[in-house]
Amino acid sequence: MIKVASYNMRKSIGTDRRRRPERTLEVLLEVDADVIALQEADRRFGTREAVLTANLLAEHSPWKAVHFGMRARSMGWHGNALLVRKDAEILACEAIHLPTLEPRGAVMADLRVNGSPLRGVGMHLDLSGLWRRRQAHAILSHLAACTPRMPTVMMGDLNEWSAERGCLHDFAQHFAFAPTGKSFHARRPMARLDRIMASPELEIGDVGVHRSLAARTASDHLPVWAELRHR
Template identity: 75%
Template structure:
């Protein structure tokens, strides 16, 4: 089994309005996932510098960032980043350019974790329902056009308040959703904005929201997680 997680880390600015990357890493350590999709992982302006620096990740030692190589000092693409276990192998990776009015994107990587290869997509979709659906269609089409197919996990902040409509309906035509739970707002969760999905050659064995004293203050979103295995 492989444990995956998704976390809108809000540039490591917590509900106390303090930027503390070490606290973000502490939350990730509590989850202890094999593959992690991060949103808002880079600073917003200027060089879009990674909030979790190579030094911090190296000191922690559990994970490494998948190098997209788009911006020299960024970890991801429009704030989307992927972390994997330090002993996992990256087979391929790329950014997915999404139709949008504001900076949005997705990232995809093929990784080998304990001998199993999976494709992982991290995303942060638009605030507009119309653009969310266009972005969902772009991601689905990008995956379908790949010459090589792998069992696939999609994760991220979908910004979808509907229970089953909008982009959720589009994704549900191709993927199964994990029953994670409400992740926003971290202090009093009322919405399932953060989602994990998988292709139908995978099955979820467990899923949930990581709610701890640290996660309730580290960001305005709680992390979501799931374990998957071949169906």
């Protein structure tokens, strides 16, 4: 079993408007997933430095960041990052460039977690429905061209308010959605903006939205999680 999670951490700025990376880490420790896709993990301006520093992760967490080599002080690419257990093996990784009018991207890593292979993709899609669909097609096309084929989980903030239209329809042609529940807004969840999707090689087990007191104040999104098993 592999536990995965997705969290739009909002640059560690909570609903109290305070930036507290330690509080973000507290939420992640509560979720305790093997693989975590983060959105808005880097600061927006300047060097785009990571909010959760390497020292903070090394000294106070069981995870390491997958390094994509895009910016020296960033954790990921356009705010998208992947965390994995320190004993997980990172076989390959790359950033995925997406069609967009504003900075958007996705990240992908081939992993060996708990002895099993897993391809993980993290994303944060556009506010525009038209561009979301174009980005979904770009990600799906990129995955279709990847060799070898691997069991794949895709996670992130899709910014899709509809229940099954738009980019959800496109992803659903190839992936199953984990029924995690509503994750936005953190104080009063009304929408399923944050999603976890699994390829046919994976069976979705227990799922949920993490609703602790810390999670309700650490970001405007709640983390979503799912347990996956290889078929």
